[in-house]
Amino acid sequence: MSEQSFNITKIWTALELLKWGTSYFIEKDIESPRLTMELMLCEVLKCSRIQLYVQYEKPLTDKELSDLKLMISKRVQREPLQYIIGKTEFYGLPFFVNASVLIPRPETEILVQKTIHYIQTLSEKSNLSIIDIGTGSGCIAICLAKHLMRNRIVGIDISESALKVARQNATTNEVNVEFIRRDIFKELKVKQPFDIIISNPPYISSEDMQELEPELLNYEPKIALTDSSDGFEFYRRFVKIFKDILSIGGTFFLEFGFGQSDKILELFTCDYECIIHNDLSGIPRIIQGKHKTSIIEK
Numbered sequence: 001m002s003e004q005s006f007n008i009t010k011i012w013t014a015l016e017l018l019k020w021g022t023s024y025f026i027e028k029d030i031e032s033p034r035l036t037m038e039l040m041l042c043e044v045l046k047c048s049r050i051q052l053y054v055q056y057e058k059p060l061t062d063k064e065l066s067d068l069k070l071m072i073s074k075r076v077q078r079e080p081l082q083y084i085i086g087k088t089e090f091y092g093l094p095f096f097v098n099a100s101v102l103i104p105r106p107e108t109e110i111l112v113q114k115t116i117h118y119i120q121t122l123s124e125k126s127n128l129s130i131i132d133i134g135t136g137s138g139c140i141a142i143c144l145a146k147h148l149m150r151n152r153i154v155g156i157d158i159s160e161s162a163l164k165v166a167r168q169n170a171t172t173n174e175v176n177v178e179f180i181r182r183d184i185f186k187e188l189k190v191k192q193p194f195d196i197i198i199s200n201p202p203y204i205s206s207e208d209m210q211e212l213e214p215e216l217l218n219y220e221p222k223i224a225l226t227d228s229s230d231g232f233e234f235y236r237r238f239v240k241i242f243k244d245i246l247s248i249g250g251t252f253f254l255e256f257g258f259g260q261s262d263k264i265l266e267l268f269t270c271d272y273e274c275i276i277h278n279d280l281s282g283i284p285r286i287i288q289g290k291h292k293t294s295i296i297e298k
């Protein structure tokens, strides 16, 4: 099957396109070929996947066909599907995404889940102050706001264009989160320390960046992926600033990368009591920590 066989002058039904597109994506070695094609068809036909099944025989208009053709060619150039259709789902909620923000990952859903569960075990579950550092699309902060009641939630990021996406996502999901521009490597003035700090910082090392798939390397924002160093710059900074910005008795939850857990523990255990959580594949992924009791007793 060649690209020429996608003849725009022919009348194509949704089902024919689904079949053609699936084999074209298989040939081009694109992940989840059928699902990709279904989601693209849903986007051009402005329908859900369920509605797509009952429209299989529907012929596409010229405009729909040319929109679809553009999407297919972008995906074959390895642009991530989420950027092409401008959206994704995270923790059951819809999120708008563009090239200014990292596409939220399933591993980060575990980070959100661990944090929500922890907060639900607290005797005081509301009136907490929570900060999401490097909020990107706002996915973490927004999920916390959706699942927890009456807390002050702040999302910070260095990128103004990411904050624009985050604000749009807060509006769509009807939650109240304060999104503020901050560079955590500069002085961070906080009125009061936070009870919960959560972050999925850029943790890919410069060396590992060379090995990335073209989807990540060429399309996702570099500042959201890597610290342009050994992958631990953000955690070193956290060890330092949490002394001031994490309340006594407060807890932090941080995601880290494959193979980083020993070094992460080494960085944090001097000053904090820590636990490591695994992701669904059994890979250590999250560090949960709080000030050592000796500090609290001071």
Ligand code: GLN
Pocket (backbone or CB within 6 Å): 102, 103, 104, 105, 108, 134, 135, 136, 137, 138, 139, 140, 200, 201, 202, 223, 224, 225
């Ligand atoms: N907090 C966002 C996410 O987890 C962005 C993270 C980042 O940019 N490193 O998807």
